Amino acid sequence: MLSHPAMAFMHAFTTAWCETTTAHSQPTNTWLTTDFELGSHDGRRFTGCEIGARAFIESLKLYETSTVEIESVYLEETEAGYTGLAMGRVFAKFKGEEQGEKGGKCVDSQGREWDLSVPRAYDCTFVRDEEGPVGGLKLKKMLVCGDMQPVVVEARKRGLI
Known part of the structure; x- marks a missing residue:
């Protein structure tokens, strides 16, 4: 799957934005178009590179680190780049210590241990841009799209919300 340009981009995006958070200190237009649009779990839309990036970073605030493993994907080439749907799982390590009854740990396909694993779906559009960080995208x-209830339950156990 990583041989496809859009999937290689998303793998690098996940590493830079979720796992290592190195992208949080880069100019947002390194990865995102100026008219970037983020649609959140609760139906809100954030339009614009800076606004969308801030909203995405805010969505990660409960996690020490996280990653996404894509399980299935549909991609098609467009005149401007690629568009597609991906389904997979988010794996997350939460900030803070778990209080009360301890939950089970989750393991990803690389054998890494996480606090939580939840299904997610993504509708993404990638555009060609020679300044794009991976594959010119x-x-x-x-x-x-995904159920936030398990995230809220885990965050409450840790006193994060």
Whole structure:
């Protein structure tokens, strides 16, 4: 799957934005188009590179680190780049110590241990841009769909919300 340009981009995006957070200190237009659109779990839309990046970073605030493993994907080439749907799992390590009854740990396909694993779906649009960090692509749109209840339960156990 990583041989496809859009999947290689998303793998690098996940590493830079979720696992290592190195992208948080880079100019947002390194990875995102100026008209980037983020659709959140609760139906809100954030439009614009800076606004969308801030909202994405805010969505990660409960996690020490996280990653995404894509299980299935549909991609098609467009005149401007690629568009597609991906389904997979988010794996997360939460900030703070778990209080009360301890939950089970989750293991990803690389054998790494996480506090939580939840299904997610992504509707993404990638556009060709010679300044794009991976494969000459930038992310134009990312709509995220998933049940947030397990995240809220785990965050409450740790006193994060």
